[in-house]
Amino acid sequence: SSAYLNNGSSELDTTDDEFTGANRLRGVNPASGVVVYYQLPELKKTDEISLEIKDAAGVVVHTYSSKAVEGQLRWDGAPRPDPLLPKAKGLNRFVWDMRYPTMTGVPNVRIEGGYAGHKAPPGKYNLTLKSGDQVLSTDIEILANPLYPTTPEIYSEYHRTMLxxxxxxxxxxxxxxxxxxKQKQLESLLGSLPAGEKYNAVKKDGEALVKKMKAWDEDMVQRKSKAYDDVENFPNKFTANYLFLINQTESDIPRVNQPSLDRMKELNTTWSALKTRGTEMLEKDLPALNKRLWDAGVGAVWKN
Incomplete structure (x- = not known):
């Protein structure tokens, strides 16, 4: 099975039992992704099936499931959840859009940008469908679009950069x-500490760490942005600028220009310093404060 890399779209990109495959007012394009058909026996409601996609090197590209992610949050501007694998009795149909996994968002923060992963480059891929102890595997190939001037070397550079x-x-x-x-839990914990000299020192240290965490958070993301036009009133912060670079580097005809590489180098340098600050709080400041809290007879900060 094979599919050409393309940038079109179609009603057939999703599976709808009521769609006949025709439109009264316009033509219907073929599905723009890799179409997968599979047959299933009748499954229990609690049974789960999964589809794992690997590249020629055996590296996992994307994994899909018939089960929705439990507790997945939705907010204005949130990343779209992955489509679910159908698991009806009989013949099922699923279309892989050839994309890498959707990037993670920040709950209740709207960033003007798209979170979808880039499209996989031309090459051979392996699809493995799992249902209970049954495993079925097949190979597919994404073909280079003959209308694109993109060379294998450019495809490779584009893929490495985007990924x-x-x-x-x-x-x-x-x-x-x-x-x-962790910041929210620490704030709650500090607010519940009883008055007394015994807790004054640890409370002071905790408040200093909360202040440090807030300063880092405000450098990373704009939490005042909740809706469409908020970006006009509140300045974007670091990750919004990084997502903008990703979106502007993604191209219908895969290629990476030098200004994108220059900007990526600049932002990665900034991220290196921000990451160091965040890692220090996670691996040094919080464990040290936790020890002091335990020594004072108070439970520690444990949130993941």
């Missing part, structure tokens, strides 16, 4: 989310 930036943004947002949860 690197997407990986970094996800790491940034995960660190933001982890530290913010």
């Amino acid at each position: 690197s930036m997407e990986t970094e943004l996800t790491a940034m947002h995960r660190m933001i989310n982890s530290l913010y949860e």
Whole structure:
């Protein structure tokens, strides 16, 4: 099975039992991704199936499931959740959009940008479908679009650059989310400390750490941005600028220009310093404060 790399779209990119494959007012394009058909017996509601996609080197590109992520948050501007694998009795159909995983967002923060991963480069890929103890595997190929002037070397550079930036943004947002949860718990814990000289020192240290965490968080993300036009009133912070670079580097005809590489180098230098600050709080400041809290007979900060 094979599919050409393209930038079109189609009603057939999703599976709808009521869609006949035709439109009264216009033509219907073929599905723009890799179409996967599979047959299933009748499954229990609690049964889960998964589809794992690997590249020719055996590296996982994307994984899909029939089960929705439990507790997944939704907010204005949130990343779109992955489509679920259908698991009806009989023939099922799923379309892989050829994209790498969606990047992680920051709950209740709207960033003007897209979180979708870039499209995989031309090459051979392996698809593995799992249902219980049954495993079925097949190979597919993404073909280079003959209308694009892109060479294999340019495809490779584009893929490396996009994957690197997407990986970094996800790491940034995960660190933001982890530290913010710890900050909220620490604030609650400090507010519940009883009055008395016994707790004065640890309370002072805790308040200093909260201040440090807030300063870092405010450098990383704009939490006042909740809706569409908020970006006009509140300045973007670091990760919004990084996401903007990712979106502007993504191209219908895959290629990376020099200004994007220059900007990536500049932002990665800034991120290195910000990451050092965040890591110091996670690996040094919080463990040290936790020890003092335990010594004072108070539970520690544990949020992931």
